[in-house]
Amino acid sequence: MFxxxxxxxxxxxxxxxxxxxxxHVNDGKYMGMHLVMPGETKGIHTRIIVSAxxxxxxxxxxxxxxxxxxxxxxxxxxxxxxxxxxxxKANMTSVSNRFAICIFEEGCMLLLDEPGQRTVVSLLLKILxxxxxxxxxxxxxxxxxxxxxxxxxx
Amino acid sequence: MQQARLAxxxxxxxxxxxxIVSLVHLTKRGRIIxxxxxxxxxxxxxxxxxxxxxxxxxxxxxxxRMRKVLxxxxxxxxxxIIKKWSLVxxxxxxxxxxxxxxxxxxxxxxxxxxxxLIDHTLKTEYICHAPLDYVKPVVPxxxxxxxxGISNDLHIRGLSEKSLTVFLHTGMKTxxxxxxxxxxxxxxxxxxxxxxxxxxxxxxVMEQKHANPKxxxxxxxxxxxxxxxxxxxxxxxxxxxxxxxxLATVKRQKVVHDEAKTMVMQRAMKDMKTFKDNLPSHINFCxxxxxxxKDTDLIEPIGNILGFKNLTSVCITKAxxxxxxxxxxxxxKIGETRExxxxxxxxxxxxRQLKMPSVKTYVVPVIWDEAKWKMHxxxxxxxxxxxxxxxxxxxxxxxxxxxxxxxxxxxxQVCELFKGNRLGWVKELHPxxxxxxxQNPLMRNTFGKTxxxxxxxxxxxxxxxxxPFNSMLNSDxxxxxxxxxxxxxxxxxxxxxxxxxxxxxxxxxxxICAVISYVNTHFAEAADFITRLKxxxxxxxxxxxxxxxxxxxxxxxxxxxxxxxxxLYFKFLINSLQYNPAKKGVSPPQFxx
Numbered sequence: 202m203f204x205x206x207x208x209x210x211x212x213x214x215x216x217x218x219x220x221x222x223x224x225h226v227n228d229g230k231y232m233g234m235h236l237v238m239p240g241e242t243k244g245i246h247t248r249i250i251v252s253a254x255x256x257x258x259x260x261x262x263x264x265x266x267x268x269x270x271x272x273x274x275x276x277x278x279x280x281x282x283x284x285x286x287x288x289x290k291a292n293m294t295s296v297s298n299r300f301a302i303c304i305f306e307e308g309c310m311l312l313l314d315e316p317g318q319r320t321v322v323s324l325l326l327k328i329l330x331x332x333x334x335x336x337x338x339x340x341x342x343x344x345x346x347x348x349x350x351x352x353x354x355x
Numbered sequence: 356m357q358q359a360r361l362a363x364x365x366x367x368x369x370x371x372x373x374x375i376v377s378l379v380h381l382t383k384r385g386r387i388i389x390x391x392x393x394x395x396x397x398x399x400x401x402x403x404x405x406x407x408x409x410x411x412x413x414x415x416x417x418x419x420r421m422r423k424v425l426x427x428x429x430x431x432x433x434x435x436i437i438k439k440w441s442l443v444x445x446x447x448x449x450x451x452x453x454x455x456x457x458x459x460x461x462x463x464x465x466x467x468x469x470x471x472l473i474d475h476t477l478k479t480e481y482i483c484h485a486p487l488d489y490v491k492p493v494v495p496x497x498x499x500x501x502x503x504g505i506s507n508d509l510h511i512r513g514l515s516e517k518s519l520t521v522f523l524h525t526g527m528k529t530x531x532x533x534x535x536x537x538x539x540x541x542x543x544x545x546x547x548x549x550x551x552x553x554x555x556x557x558x559x560v561m562e563q564k565h566a567n568p569k570x571x572x573x574x575x576x577x578x579x580x581x582x583x584x585x586x587x588x589x590x591x592x593x594x595x596x597x598x599x600x601x602l603a604t605v606k607r608q609k610v611v612h613d614e615a616k617t618m619v620m621q622r623a624m625k626d627m628k629t630f631k632d633n634l635p636s637h638i639n640f641c642x643x644x645x646x647x648x649k650d651t652d653l654i655e656p657i658g659n660i661l662g663f664k665n666l667t668s669v670c671i672t673k674a675x676x677x678x679x680x681x682x683x684x685x686x687x688k689i690g691e692t693r694e695x696x697x698x699x700x701x702x703x704x705x706x707r708q709l710k711m712p713s714v715k716t717y718v719v720p721v722i723w724d725e726a727k728w729k730m731h732x733x734x735x736x737x738x739x740x741x742x743x744x745x746x747x748x749x750x751x752x753x754x755x756x757x758x759x760x761x762x763x764x765x766x767x768q769v770c771e772l773f774k775g776n777r778l779g780w781v782k783e784l785h786p787x788x789x790x791x792x793x794q795n796p797l798m799r800n801t802f803g804k805t806x807x808x809x810x811x812x813x814x815x816x817x818x819x820x821x822x823p824f825n826s827m828l829n830s831d832x833x834x835x836x837x838x839x840x841x842x843x844x845x846x847x848x849x850x851x852x853x854x855x856x857x858x859x860x861x862x863x864x865x866x867i868c869a870v871i872s873y874v875n876t877h878f879a880e881a882a883d884f885i886t887r888l889k890x891x892x893x894x895x896x897x898x899x900x901x902x903x904x905x906x907x908x909x910x911x912x913x914x915x916x917x918x919x920x921x922x923l924y925f926k927f928l929i930n931s932l933q934y935n936p937a938k939k940g941v942s943p944p945q946f947x948x
Contacts (some may be wrong), residue, residue: 211489212370218492219369245500253505260503261530263380264493270372271492278365298459300372301446305462308387309379311473312533317481318442321378324371326445331368 215271222272224280226288234292238272247292251299258307270300301325377490382479385533385542386549388465391472393549394537395421413471414537420468422901436460439467472537504528509557514564519557523550647764650721654687654769656731663747665690666728669772676769677717686714686770689723690754696768699839702816705893709884711808712835714771720764723755773835778806779823782863792832793865802832803873806866808884809836810932814855815888815907817842817895822858823866847897854903854943856936871932875920882916905946906931923947 221239225231235244245253250273257266273296280289304310304325310318395418437444443463447453453460500506504525509518527550535542653676658669666689674681688696696718706713728751732744758765781789792798806826813821819840827835842850842857850857874881889907898904905911906928914924927946934943 205486207486208370208374208489211491212366212373215369215373215492216366218494240494245506249500249506249511252508252510253500253503256503256505256526258379259384259386259527259529261380261384262493262495262503263376263490265495265499267373267376267490268492268494270376271369274365274369274372278362298456300375302459302462304375304379305459305466306386306388307529308385308533309382311387311466311469312382312385312477312479313379314478314480315442316483317378317382317479320481320483321375322443322446324375324378326451327371328368328375329446329451331364331371 215267216275218268219271219275222276224276226280226292234288236273236276238269247295250296254296254299254303255307258303258309270296297329301329373489374487377487378481380490381481381488383477383533384530385535386527386529386546387469387473387533387535388462390535390542390545390549391417391469391537392421392465393552394418394540394545396552417468417472417537419902421465436463436467440470473535477533477535514557514561516561519554519561523554527553647720647722649724650687650689650767651724651727653719653721653767654685656687656728657684659735659737660732660744660747662688662690664750666723666747666751668731670769672769676719678715679717679769679771684772686772687767688770689721689765689767690751691766691768693718693766695840696766698841699768702818702839702841702893705816705891706812706836709808709812709887709891711812712773712805712829712833714773714835716771717769719767719769721767723751723765725752725755773827773829773837775827775829775833775835777824778826778828778834778862778866779860781828788830789828789865792828792830793869795832798832799869800832800873800877802828802834802866803869803871804877804880805832805834806862807870807873807881809834810855810870811885811888811906812836812893814857814904815895815898816893817847817850817898818857819846820858822856822860823862824860825858842895842897844897847895851897851899851901852903852943853936854934855906855931856934856943859936861935861937867932871929874915874928874932878918878925879916882912885912885915902945902947903943911946 218239223237225235225237225244227233231244234247236247236250237244250269253269254266257263257269277289277293304321310321313321436447440463446463496502502525504521504527505511507518508522508526509515510522510526512518512521527546529546533542535545537545540548653674654670654672656668656670661667668687670685670687672679672681672683672685676685679685691699696716700716700718703713703716725748729748732748736744755765776785776788792802809821809826812818813836818836819842820838821836825836825838827837829835856862885907900907905924911924911928914922915928919925924946927944930944935941936943
């Protein structure tokens with residue numbers, strides 16, 4: 202699949218819409234991970250995100266699904282926390298895994314031809330592997346800071 | 356700068372997600388795997404005259420495989436995925452930990468099974484180089500969480516009438532433009548069946564929940580911080596069919612008790628009620644009264660203590676007890692429930708009608724005379740009963756206290772004495788007896804015949820632990836099934852996967868050789884017995900007559916009757932008899948004929 206200008210345009214739209222979303226993870230107000238979508242005052246728990254994924258996909262409400270997941274990943278991207286540790290990891294894994302299960306379970310994979318299935322699998326892999334590569338980047342930057350500090354006088 | 360790089364990585368994730376959703380937006384929707392599963396679990400669902408025979412064959416095969424997949428764990432499912440759907444293999448890379456995610460493995464496997472049923476015309480064609488029509492993001496309406504049944508159905512709220520209604524009418528609603536069919540049924544009919552099945556199962560779960568309120572605990576989904584969430588139970592938001600509501604708080608079992616199985620069990624429960632109502636000697640608990648005697652006023656214990664949960668011993672009757680006059684040797688058991696005693700009496704009646712070795716029984720309410728039994732137990736200690744004599748007394752004391760609190764009497768079952776020894780001990784304690792039986796052709800035949808009948812009776816009636824230690828052998832070579840307890844719904848879930856031997860102990864190879872020899876020489880007689888057994892009315896309502904238990908199928912009984920030793924079934928029967936239930940890691944054979 203090649204990247205087109207149309208894709209970038211849609212992506213920018215989506216990012217713009219989802220930008221104000223924020224995550225609350227075990228802070229004073231919320232227990233567990235909660236996503237507050239733009240314009241909302243109340244957060245929704247990861248459990249509800251998972252349930253929503255099934256329902257939206259089942260009823261083919263793809264626009265809403267894209268928006269919700271966009272908000273989720275956008276909020277995650279703002280969180281400086283490590284995606285490979287603690288509650289962040291558990292919730293990230295839970296959402297990503299469920300997204301994969303959803304695609305198989307709601308019949309989308311079965312009702313797609315083989316090239317389509319192949320593309321979905323390769324994209325899914327990229328989503329599932331992403332938190333790991335981001336983690337590696339984090340480690341790399343922390344090490345860089347550490348060694349830079351070592352070289353500083355005093 | 357680093358933060359910007361990380362943000363750009365997440366941006367990529369959003370881009371991939373957008374691509375996937377846009378791509379699958381082109382496809383139709385249908386909970387195909389759930390519908391195939393639900394259809395597979397209906398009785399004989401795949402025979403339809405209106406559809407093409409080759410398609411029909413595919414459907415029968417898919418249904419059969421679907422029924423099987425529900426009982427498998429990820430370890431068993433993984434090799435199947437590797438073999439059948441190479442396209443998804445990368446998802447099962449060790450790094451991603453999906454190999455251990457039994458839910459994902461199960462879903463992928465169900466997809467593999469359902470794949471042959473999907474017509475090409477239903478599949479959406481994807482052209483790689485064509486520009487994709489991207490989905491435009493839509494801000495959901497204000498009440499979207501309740502409108503689409505997201506936050507108020509049973510997966511979030513837990514199981515209640517209200518949440519079930521939300522799920523059935525809103526949450527499970529699918530965009531139904533897909534023209535998928537199975538068994539000649541269109542998707543809307545399949546969905547209706549599925550909803551009805553789900554509703555019935557959930558109502559049953561709710562009833563059980565009300566019946567056992569103590570077992571209820573808060574639902575939760577735990578993530579162990581590992582690569583894949585380890586799902587413990589249903590209430591945590593998972594919404595698929597592979598993630599059913601389970602009330603148990605223990606870690607999800609490998610053998611999945613899903614709602615469709617619950618349906619089967621629900622039907623069986625009704626049958627069991629009728630079954631119990633028809634028991635000839637079924638009497639309710641007897642309330643405490645002054646007319647009830649102490650057990651030792653009715654019997655005099657003379658033998659060793661045999662039971663370790665209930666008090667069991669050879670005795671002499673002191674007074675007339677039902678069919679037993681005073682002064683005769685009997686076998687008595689105290690502490691078993693009235694219901695079980697009545698059930699075992701009924702089973703012996705059935706065995707008598709089938710001309711199997713059996714004993715007469717009589718049940719009488721008694722007051723347990725602890726002091727006398729303690730004295731007797733201590734005076735009759737043997738190396739084998741050394742530990743369990745005390746254990747029995749402790750258990751009996753606790754049981755007696757409970758009965759007292761309920762203002763009820765304990766029951767004593769008095770049985771005709773069967774002069775013999777436990778089959779499991781005979782080789783060790785009475786080797787000369789079994790040698791004599793096996794060397795005498797007539798006695799060997801009696802032994803093989805009665806053991807064959809006992810094994811088949813135990814399977815058909817669902818007798819718990821019908822192994823060599825609950826079988827008695829007399830000097831004529833006759834085998835009697837003793838300590839008869841009938842399996843309930845829960846135990847039957849396990850027993851239905853055990854094939855011909857439903858106890859964990861193995862019969863001696865030489866004993867089984869005698870059974871095989873009997874089957875090889877007296878096949879018609881053996882088939883006659885099975886036919887009579889089927890007419891006897893002792894069938895356990897929870898017994899599943901499937902590929903693990905094809906022994907009572909009319910066609911197979913006929914194959915046995917005609918002695919077609921080269922037939923698949925005959926070979927399967929011999930294999931099943933030779934199967935060792937005590938061997939670890941081996942499953943009972945399955946009949947694929």
